[in-house]
Amino acid sequence: MNNLILNEMMKLVARKRLLVIGAIVGILVILFTFAQYKEVQTQREKLGSDDWRASLQQQIIDMQNRLGSSRISDDWREQIQVSVQQLQFYLDQDINPSEPGAVTFVRMFIENSSDLFIPLLIMIVASDLVSSEHTLGSVKLLLTRPVKRWRILLSKYITLLMATSLIVAMTGLLSYGLSGIVFGYHGWNAPIITGFLVDGGDVDTSSIRLISQWKFVLMDFGLVWFVAVVVGTLAFMLSVLIRSTAASMGVMLAALISGAILNNMVSSWESAKYLFMVNLKLTNYLNGVAPPITGMTLFSSMSVLLVWWAAALVLSFFVFTRQDVY
Amino acid sequence: MSATTLSVRNLTKTIKKHKVIKGISFELKEGEVFGFLGPNGAGKTTTIRMLVGLIRPTSGTIEICGYDVKKNFTKAMANLGCIVENPELYPYLSGTDNLLHFARMLPSVDAKRIAEVVDMVKLTERIDDKVKTYSLGMRQRLGIAQALLNRPKVLILDEPTNGLDPAGIRQMRVFIRELAEKEGLSVLVSSHLLSEIQLLCDRVAIITKGNIITVDTVESLLSSQEQAIWQLDPSVKGREILESLTEVTTLDDGYMVTPYDSTQIPKWNAALVHAGVQVLQLNRKIPVLEDLFLQLTDTGGAHIE
Numbered sequence: 001m002n003n004l005i006l007n008e009m010m011k012l013v014a015r016k017r018l019l020v021i022g023a024i025v026g027i028l029v030i031l032f033t034f035a036q037y038k039e040v041q042t043q044r045e046k047l048g049s050d051d052w053r054a055s056l057q058q059q060i061i062d063m064q065n066r067l068g069s070s071r072i073s074d075d076w077r078e079q080i081q082v083s084v085q086q087l088q089f090y091l092d093q094d095i096n097p098s099e100p101g102a103v104t105f106v107r108m109f110i111e112n113s114s115d116l117f118i119p120l121l122i123m124i125v126a127s128d129l130v131s132s133e134h135t136l137g138s139v140k141l142l143l144t145r146p147v148k149r150w151r152i153l154l155s156k157y158i159t160l161l162m163a164t165s166l167i168v169a170m171t172g173l174l175s176y177g178l179s180g181i182v183f184g185y186h187g188w189n190a191p192i193i194t195g196f197l198v199d200g201g202d203v204d205t206s207s208i209r210l211i212s213q214w215k216f217v218l219m220d221f222g223l224v225w226f227v228a229v230v231v232g233t234l235a236f237m238l239s240v241l242i243r244s245t246a247a248s249m250g251v252m253l254a255a256l257i258s259g260a261i262l263n264n265m266v267s268s269w270e271s272a273k274y275l276f277m278v279n280l281k282l283t284n285y286l287n288g289v290a291p292p293i294t295g296m297t298l299f300s301s302m303s304v305l306l307v308w309w310a311a312a313l314v315l316s317f318f319v320f321t322r323q324d325v326y
Numbered sequence: 327m328s329a330t331t332l333s334v335r336n337l338t339k340t341i342k343k344h345k346v347i348k349g350i351s352f353e354l355k356e357g358e359v360f361g362f363l364g365p366n367g368a369g370k371t372t373t374i375r376m377l378v379g380l381i382r383p384t385s386g387t388i389e390i391c392g393y394d395v396k397k398n399f400t401k402a403m404a405n406l407g408c409i410v411e412n413p414e415l416y417p418y419l420s421g422t423d424n425l426l427h428f429a430r431m432l433p434s435v436d437a438k439r440i441a442e443v444v445d446m447v448k449l450t451e452r453i454d455d456k457v458k459t460y461s462l463g464m465r466q467r468l469g470i471a472q473a474l475l476n477r478p479k480v481l482i483l484d485e486p487t488n489g490l491d492p493a494g495i496r497q498m499r500v501f502i503r504e505l506a507e508k509e510g511l512s513v514l515v516s517s518h519l520l521s522e523i524q525l526l527c528d529r530v531a532i533i534t535k536g537n538i539i540t541v542d543t544v545e546s547l548l549s550s551q552e553q554a555i556w557q558l559d560p561s562v563k564g565r566e567i568l569e570s571l572t573e574v575t576t577l578d579d580g581y582m583v584t585p586y587d588s589t590q591i592p593k594w595n596a597a598l599v600h601a602g603v604q605v606l607q608l609n610r611k612i613p614v615l616e617d618l619f620l621q622l623t624d625t626g627g628a629h630i631e
Contacts, residue, residue: 140378144410146403146404326381
């Protein structure tokens with residue numbers, strides 16, 4: 001088995017996929033760092049001070065103004081109400097929710113990339129892990145060696161898990177390393193509030209906890225890794241089922257993007273919560289952002305994803321070990 | 327009698343209710359080169375893919391060195407080397423890495439064996455270059471090196487001379503014969519180049535529409551089809567005399583064709599001369615496999631339908 005994994009790793013490295021992914025992450029991080037830097041600057045100019053309390057106060061006022069408008073939908077109104085209450089809570093506790101520093105940047109970056117950007121990066125690897133062997137024709141050599149088919153697929157899957165972990169870790173390290181140049185490498189122990197219970201437009205603060213940012217970031221990464229593994233496994237399954245890399249990538253991309261769109265409009269379609277793509281934003285549960293469909297919890301989302309993961313894995317192995325190769 | 331290395335019994339394959347392979351049986355002996363001939367769509371590739379375990383047979387058994395491909399896949403495959411269609415190795419890896427890749431999938435292949443097979447196919451100079459820079463002939467040789475890594479007893483080569491130039495084809499032929507004669511491998515070769523099969527193989531199977539029509543040695547297949555070609559004057563009278571003695575077909579250009587039988591030919595000749603017909607030409611024609619092939623697959627196909 002070790003030899004098989006070594007083979008897959010050799011192929012992955014030779015195709016320079018991980019380097020490409022690293023470059024993409026690097027460029028994006030630089031872009032966002034610059035954007036963030038600019039934002040801080042304009043805010044400072046607008047408010048005339050760099051006191052975070054003033055800027056937070058301004059944010060709350062902005063949101064309240066928006067609530068006064070009659071043209072916003074009920075869903076959107078609830079979301080804003082929740083945000084206002086949370087920000088007010090931070091202000092009351094005298095805690096800066098976005099303490100400047102590389103660690104805060106990492107937290108923001110990973111939270112915002114968990115439902116689309118990271119899955120996209122994983123897809124680059126997962127989508128053609130099996131289908132590229134079909135496209136190249138090398139599958140005919142691979143499957144005529146004295147190794148059972150399930151072992152070959154398992155070695156590919158383990159390689160995918162390792163690549164997924166590597167990509168998530170790389171995203172973390174690159175965003176810390178690059179943004180730290182501008183914001184400074186601090187913020188590990190900044191306090192973060194978690195445990196908001198959201199019910200409709202109201203925020204229940206009875207079970208909140210204060211934790212250090214590094215713990216929070218660690219939890220974020222755990223959840224993002226979990227999402228990445230599930231999405232990777234689904235892309236892997238498509239790569240087994242659809243023997244064309246382009247087609248399997250297209251299907252997966254469509255699913256992810258439809259998830260991003262659905263998130264904003266499924267609040268009244270309750271059974272949509274069993275779709276994997278509306279459950280990808282797990283980090284929102286830590287931040288107390290209202291879920292797209294009422295009744296969704298961290299536990300329910302993870303269960304849904306786990307079921308999809310298991311089904312994809314079973315189907316991949318079933319098909320791969322039985323299919324005729326032409 | 328040498329040992330049987332590959333045995334196929336009553337192999338069938340049904341794809342979407344369509345019977346593609348209709349019960350094929352044949353055997354390969356140690357040290358022989360076996361040709362697999364058939365027109366496109368006859369079921370050659372499907373059969374070969376079943377032999378190497380890429381496609382599951384609907385029924386029938388395949389044994390490689392006594393191991394059933396279905397029940398004992400790994401042991402059967404340990405005795406097999408193959409190239410199915412083109413040798414599709416990884417273009418982004420070097421020759422060495424490709425061999426290393428496949429060596430890792432085999433139980434006991436070390437660096438020494440890798441160097442050995444590279445030397446056998448004469449690729450030593452370019453082996454560290456990326457495969458995408460190789461010519462077709464070099465890829466073909468690397469494919470064979472890969473197939474030989476595990477010291478197989480049975481080698482299956484699908485169109486091994488595909489895309490090679492005449493010198494390459496000749497080298498390949500010499501190489502395959504050497505493997506069979508010196509190392510005792512059984513080699514199954516499929517090809518559409520009939521002249522190649524004729525020069526290369528000991529026995530051939532002719533397959534069309536999912537059936538094997540005939541399995542025989544190349545010599546006996548050909549000698550049963552030897553013909554005599556006559557040119558006579560006057561030809562009308564000559565044909566009448568010949569027709570009274572044997573089967574005659576007349577070609578467009580006035581030549582007549584009869585079976586070749588060394589005991590009968592002098593008698594027919596004497597009869598013609600006796601009747602005053604001049605024999606201008608009498609040729610013995612040893613057919614090439616191509617004629618035989620076309621003849622067998624045409625007529626063979628007609629009554630199966």
